[in-house]
Amino acid sequence: MSLRTLYDKIWDAHIVSEQEGGTTILYIDRHLVHEVTSPQAFEGLRLAGRKVRHPERTLAVPDHNVPTTDRSAGISDPESKLQIDTLLDNCATFGVEIYPMEDIRQGIVHVTGPEQGFTLPGATIVCGDSHTSTHGAFGSLAFGIGTSEVEHVLATQTLISQRSKNMRVRVDGELPHGVTAKDMALAIIGKIGTAGGTGYVIEYAGEAVEALTMEGRMTLCNMTIEAGARAGLVAPDQKTFDYLMGRPKAPKAGAWEMAVSEWSKLSSDDGAHFDHEIVLKAQDIAPLITWGTSPEQVLPITSAVPDPSAIDDAGKKEAAERALAYMGLTPGTPLTEVPVDKVFIGSCTNGRIEDLRAAAAVTKDQKVAAHVNAIVVPGSGLVKEQAEAEGLDKIFLEAGFEWREPGCSMCLAMNADKLAPGERCASTSNRNFEGRQGKGGRTHLMSPAMAVAAAISGHLADVRDYQVRD
Amino acid sequence: MEKFDKLTGVAAPLNMINVDTDMIIPKQFLKTIKRSGLGKHLFDEMRYDDDGKEQPDFVLNKPQYRDAKILVCGDNFGCGSSREHAPWAIADFGIRCVIAPSFADIFYNNCFKNGILPIALPQDQIDLLMDDAERGANAIIEIDLENQTIKGPDGGTLSFEIDAARKQALLEGLDEIGVTLEAEKNITEFEKNRASAQPWL
Ligand code: SF4
Numbered sequence: 001m002s003l004r005t006l007y008d009k010i011w012d013a014h015i016v017s018e019q020e021g022g023t024t025i026l027y028i029d030r031h032l033v034h035e036v037t038s039p040q041a042f043e044g045l046r047l048a049g050r051k052v053r054h055p056e057r058t059l060a061v062p063d064h065n066v067p068t069t070d071r072s073a074g075i076s077d078p079e080s081k082l083q084i085d086t087l088l089d090n091c092a093t094f095g096v097e098i099y100p101m102e103d104i105r106q107g108i109v110h111v112t113g114p115e116q117g118f119t120l121p122g123a124t125i126v127c128g129d130s131h132t133s134t135h136g137a138f139g140s141l142a143f144g145i146g147t148s149e150v151e152h153v154l155a156t157q158t159l160i161s162q163r164s165k166n167m168r169v170r171v172d173g174e175l176p177h178g179v180t181a182k183d184m185a186l187a188i189i190g191k192i193g194t195a196g197g198t199g200y201v202i203e204y205a206g207e208a209v210e211a212l213t214m215e216g217r218m219t220l221c222n223m224t225i226e227a228g229a230r231a232g233l234v235a236p237d238q239k240t241f242d243y244l245m246g247r248p249k250a251p252k253a254g255a256w257e258m259a260v261s262e263w264s265k266l267s268s269d270d271g272a273h274f275d276h277e278i279v280l281k282a283q284d285i286a287p288l289i290t291w292g293t294s295p296e297q298v299l300p301i302t303s304a305v306p307d308p309s310a311i312d313d314a315g316k317k318e319a320a321e322r323a324l325a326y327m328g329l330t331p332g333t334p335l336t337e338v339p340v341d342k343v344f345i346g347s348c349t350n351g352r353i354e355d356l357r358a359a360a361a362v363t364k365d366q367k368v369a370a371h372v373n374a375i376v377v378p379g380s381g382l383v384k385e386q387a388e389a390e391g392l393d394k395i396f397l398e399a400g401f402e403w404r405e406p407g408c409s410m411c412l413a414m415n416a417d418k419l420a421p422g423e424r425c426a427s428t429s430n431r432n433f434e435g436r437q438g439k440g441g442r443t444h445l446m447s448p449a450m451a452v453a454a455a456i457s458g459h460l461a462d463v464r465d466y467q468v469r470d
Numbered sequence: 471m472e473k474f475d476k477l478t479g480v481a482a483p484l485n486m487i488n489v490d491t492d493m494i495i496p497k498q499f500l501k502t503i504k505r506s507g508l509g510k511h512l513f514d515e516m517r518y519d520d521d522g523k524e525q526p527d528f529v530l531n532k533p534q535y536r537d538a539k540i541l542v543c544g545d546n547f548g549c550g551s552s553r554e555h556a557p558w559a560i561a562d563f564g565i566r567c568v569i570a571p572s573f574a575d576i577f578y579n580n581c582f583k584n585g586i587l588p589i590a591l592p593q594d595q596i597d598l599l600m601d602d603a604e605r606g607a608n609a610i611i612e613i614d615l616e617n618q619t620i621k622g623p624d625g626g627t628l629s630f631e632i633d634a635a636r637k638q639a640l641l642e643g644l645d646e647i648g649v650t651l652e653a654e655k656n657i658t659e660f661e662k663n664r665a666s667a668q669p670w671l
Contacts, residue, residue, distance in 0.1 A: 148583035251670035
């Protein structure tokens with residue numbers, strides 16, 4: 001057999017049938033569902049008199065709309081409430097398991113899936129959400145789909161799809177002190193651009209990727225969609241197996257050994273062909289920050305706001321001018337002199353326990369600047385519980401952060417957590433698009449530790465200037 | 471799904487790169503549990519000011535583009551969130567064809583599920599169409615999916631590529647789920663094999 005990439009192997013193992021021209025019926029092992037992109041899909045099933053083919057391969061959780069403050073009185077926004085109630089109803093009607101808001105397991109769908117062991121190596125995983133790429137950290141082929149496709153998967157447990165091209169991104173060497181998986185992701189996007197991965201599935205490899213924890217790999221794969229690629233992949237290894245062992249939905253003893261021996265075969269063959277390959281040196285990556293309204297508009301924190309007149313490409317120049325006007329920034333201003341109003345630590349990119357630990361390490365014995373409103377939103381109820389068991393909540397609260405209930409929160413501001421027009425936010429989320437965190441809101445993307453540095457200093461700041469305390 | 475074969479109409483120029491789906495339809499309109507009625511919110515934050523009044527400069531607010539059926543755009547159109555509300559809003563506004571140098575994958579897929587034809591063309595051809603579109607209401611463009619051609623207002627014709635299966639689905643307005651379920655035998659067979667080889671899945 002010819003040499004195959006990890007992506008090829010997973011793809012091949014899921015072909016139900018293939019038409020001439022490459023259009024494939026692809027089998028889907030796991031389907032995650034949330035409240036925003038599913039109501040019209042369930043409605044479609046109902047109208048056509050169809051059932052969910054495999055409710056047991058489907059897991060639902062409300063996350064985008066849930067309030068992150070006191071939930072005892074329920075959801076006050078009537079539209080959010082209707083959407084979440086609709087999800088509960090649909091799950092009851094179609095027999096799909098759901099973790100409702102009151103359940104400790106509730107959280108952002110891409111935090112919950114791995115946490116429960118629902119995400120497994122070699123599996124195909126979809127969700128009506130672009131950041132489904134997160135799950136690729138486990139060596140599963142995971143990607144976002146639209147609502148019509150959600151309906152298709154619910155009804156058939158398959159998807160009509162076309163094979164992507166293969167790209168490998170290798171990061172060699174060791175990340176410097178203060179540089180995280182988030183910086184690695186931003187560095188890659190900065191290098192290839194937000195459309196650089198279009199049409200590809202990216203496999204991440206190299207020492208710096210192998211050295212990442214599972215949480216770090218999830219951060220990296222999560223941001224893959226911001227590089228335009230549909231899915232990111234990291235070959236599973238002992239860390240992957242250790243993370244999964246004993247999780248509620250992972251294979252149990254007996255099946256476990258068999259699964260691990262299958263999973264151990266999941267890597268690209270030596271010499272397999274990649275349509276495109278890029279290599280980065282880990283030691284060249286600095287703590288990064290976005291200055292514009294696209295994740296590719298990224299620079300080391302030690303830089304100044306760029307000058308659009310120095311950009312050659314006409315489209316990029318115009319985009320930069322528009323971005324600077326929107327962001328209220330003047331070319332030449334050192335990034336570390338840009339004041340912030342809000343700080344958001346959370347999201348499916350950086351709302352896991354390791355992210356909160358990293359943030360707490362910088363927060364300890366410090367105070368949030370007086371003019372800054374800073375919130376920490378754990379990615380799930382279980383992350384929150386774990387953080388509280390470790391006392392991280394106290395560190396944040398003593399410093400002046402708010403400590404919230406789990407959900408998407410200010411990542412996309414569908415609930416009450418949002419920026420006012422003109423407000424500037426240091427955010428650990430994944431998108432700095434215009435209006436993403438609230439109409440007129442200005443978002444700078446960065447790692448959790450960098451966001452804390454911004455909270456403490458009151459302006460964008462270099463985490464390397466802040467002592468990390470154990 | 472609505473069929474797509476030929477389309478004749480005005481093209482609106484939206485000369486921006488990286489137009490994301492948050493711009494196409496902001497999150498406050500994602501709270502709906504329906505597919506319909508999103509056209510009035512298409513490009514909401516660029517189209518209206520804070521009081522909900524139309525911004526006269528925005529292309530779709532200009533009289534000559536209010537009935538546009540085609541959108542000519544910059545590179546990487548539809549990036550970001552997977553929200554199918556984006557094509558729903560575009561279709562509900564009356565636009566059935568989007569032309570750009572490149573599209574984000576999920577948005578591109580979503581178009582086909584909603585009777586919208588996304589056409590990717592090299593930048594120099596986009597530049598020509600952008601010029602045509604700038605000329606306003608009398609610059610009518612004709613799209614012919616069967617023959618894969620775009621005829622400009624001056625009679626010049628461009629051709630475009632499209633995957634054969636997707637073309638057929640659009641031409642026939644196929645119910646994809648129905649078609650897949652015709653192959654249910656294969657799915658069941660696959661599941662049987664899978665259950666013995668990888669019982670944990
Ligand atoms: S945290 Fe943000 S990016 Fe992640 S699923 Fe929620 S809204 Fe989407």
